[in-house]
Amino acid sequence: AQSVTQLDSQVPVFEEAPVELRCNYSSSVSVYLFWYVQYPNQGLQLLLKYLSGSTLVKGINGFEAEFNKSQTSFHLRKPSVHISDTAEYFCAVSARTRGSTLGRLYFGRGTQLTVWP
Amino acid sequence: GAGVSQSPSNKVTEKGKDVELRCDPISGHTALYWYRQSLGQGLEFLIYFQGNSAPDKSGLPSDRFSAERTGGSVSTLTIQRTQQEDSAVYLCASSFLGTANYGYTFGSGTRLTVV
DSSP states (O other): OOEEEOSOSEEEEETTOOEEEOOEEEOSSOEEEEEEEEOTTSOEEEEEEEOSSOSEEEOGGGOEEEEETTTTEEEEEESSOOGGGOEEEEEEEEEOSOSTTTTOOEEOOOEEEEEEO | OOSOEEEOSEEEEOTTOOEEEEEEOOTTOOEEEEEEEETTTEEEEEEEEETTEEEEOTTOOSTTEEEEEOTTSOEEEEEOSOOGGGOEEEEEEEESTTOGGGOOEEOOOEEEEEO
């Protein structure tokens, strides 16, 4: 089974500052990696995903993430945040291997990003 | 439909009562997942359907929880004899073919409160 660790439960930051939300995963197999965002009282929305190829992945709303296989990390970054980025962010991993659990996502506990004016 | 639809959006029930939560996935999505989101606990996997069968139900927390899917479409999650610890947001997601590389689409969830 996979496990996902989001090292920070809360990240406060001022508007227009850069931000990094950290994610590490533990898996003995090759994985797909994802970041989801959840705005208050809404479901989860896919922000970006790493499947293969370039380790730097760009997503919606100016976010990007870098897959680092040696460090088993997939940190999310944005160079300049807006107040509208205030939300909870979830890192998730799915195994590449076939099997009955193909497609099951393992989620981290989430990081609450709060952007202050 | 255009998205994953869950009903009801909010449910308050008395301890000991049974509840049914409904999920209507995106048309054509063969895979359907139920997750539970508790405050500060992240998302907890409950069960996965491929078509009408459930190859992975390892996340169901007790035998009070059951789920079914009919016609490869709508799914119902049933919680019998609800307890206060069942209070959470129950999220449903669907996926094309059940492979994560196609991505999940989540519904807005059902907030269950057991009083």
